[in-house]
Amino acid sequence: MAVVETKGLTKVFKKGELGAVNDVNLTTQEGEFLVFLGPSGSGKTTLLRMIAGLETPTSGQILIGGQDVTHLSPRERRIAMVFQSYALYPHLTVYKNIAFPLKAQKVPKEQHKPKVAWAAGLLGIEKLLHRKPRELSGGERQRVALARAIVREPTVFLLDEPLSNLDAKLRTSAREELEQFHARVKTTTIYVTHDQVEAMALGDRVVVLHQGVVRQIGTPKEVYDDPADTFVATFLGSPAMNLIPQENDIVGFRPEHLLPASLISPDQRVSMHFHFSHEEYLGAERILYGSLADKRFEAKDVISRLPSRVEASFAPGSIVEFAVPRNELKFFDRATEKRAAPRVVSWQ
């Protein structure tokens, strides 16, 4: 196990262009599950590939276990990586795929069998050892890729969107397995994803990236409840946080906190007039679309997420009194879009 550290890590692909990764400073904790989260093009995969040694940084430093590995080849870094495509060796059987890192690292031959058996047992793929990758399902391939990564007991695990090739149902169970797997091996893990649900579910901490810049590092609760800026606020959560401009600030509140006024006690609420337009029924909840009726907000669109157990019906076009609990309002500076201290809401 080891700590991964990056110091001022930058990658510029084309001279004169904005870097894919800009001045990233990170330190993982021992045995931590760290998630890089960001939209496509945010530089999260480039960052991971630099840590793996597949991409040379333009500037900056990478340390693994305190050792500067910036100029070492991937094989000298003693890390394991699971690729989005799994990158199994198509011409080798599952057994040989898993044994490949052992052979490559010159582990004595008599240890291969027990080690492969151990890794295969950990992921429940003992019965697949004689098969070729093309004879496996997506979920099985993913497990083989994990087994191949774990077999030589690496100091750091890098996972590049390993669940994105699975169908929705399998993804949930694979995510759970990955969680248990990490709990068992306790290896420092860096996980790249664009899926916020995966990030929140798996990560001890989440690194939110946008345009190659780290926007926020924190536990899933911190990044969700205390977003550092408007990007983090709107990228996490679905539907996104409502943002209402007022004078020098932007006021934000999550759709699940925008409720009919009667549901919140009068002394804690901030009320507003909700011009209801239409709704989507999603089973457990309803998504209400509308806008703020107050002229000052130029009919700003807002979304409310109402649990289905709240029985209320709204006629399209009607104006209803909605409210947000005062302590759920987040304030951002209008110019920098960074988080600001709580202020008075001007529209009340």
Next chain:
Amino acid sequence: MFYPAMIYVLAVIGLPFALAVVYAFSDIKVGSVGYHFVGLQNFKSILHSATFLRALYDSFIFTVGSQILVLVGSTLLALALEKKFRGRGLVRFLMLLPWVAPVSIGAIGWKWILDSLYSVINWVLVRVPIFHLDKFNPPQWLGEPALAMASVIVVHTWRLLPFSTVILLAGLSAIPKDIPEAAEIDGAGFWRKMFQINIPMLLPILNVALLFGIVFTFTDMTVVYILTRGGPYDSTQVVPSLAFFTGVLGGDLSEGAAISLFMVPILVIVAYLMLRAANRSEVT
């Protein structure tokens, strides 16, 4: 739209092939009148001819030798040219030249390189002291049987190399990048990555390159014709050149046809084996 192509194939390939079959079972010569069916007479006679057996043997040496060189060379070239580097486009273009240039020009260049009096190779070799070459009796590249065969093989390899390399480059670009990357992270060094990952994954396409190479080599007489005319003492005479010398230059149409027909079953078997191998080693 389909008929013009069919007429073209029939006229240019089908008709001569049918004529060759008809001639091979006759005693027709240039200038002879009438058609006498002689059965397998021609085939019997060529099978007893030392010249033909020698040509058959030479054809195998020529094909196997040049294909080994082509496969090794084009694999190395393709792996080298796949990586991005400054001037890769230019190197790729230069590499393709032997394939694009008319073979007669290329082979004439080689004829000069290997010439008995003006050979540039000899000019260099006699001036390098470690070879201890006799200045007045340097190697006769096209004049000694073993050297002549080696020269013919090398020049033919030079011709085929670009084609094979282009096929392999296409095959290489079809291998997903992350597989060699995964091997690197798994701790594989250069050689292991090459022999346990890249080359095994290239095998199906190598098979295709080899199949084409064998067909192009076994049926080809250009290099032999230009460099040696089959000599010295028939030591570089291959089956196609023998058929040409016998049938066209010698005027013995029926025997020439029989000799050239001899290649058909051999090529059919080779093609069948290679296609079967290609199917089996299919990689997904």
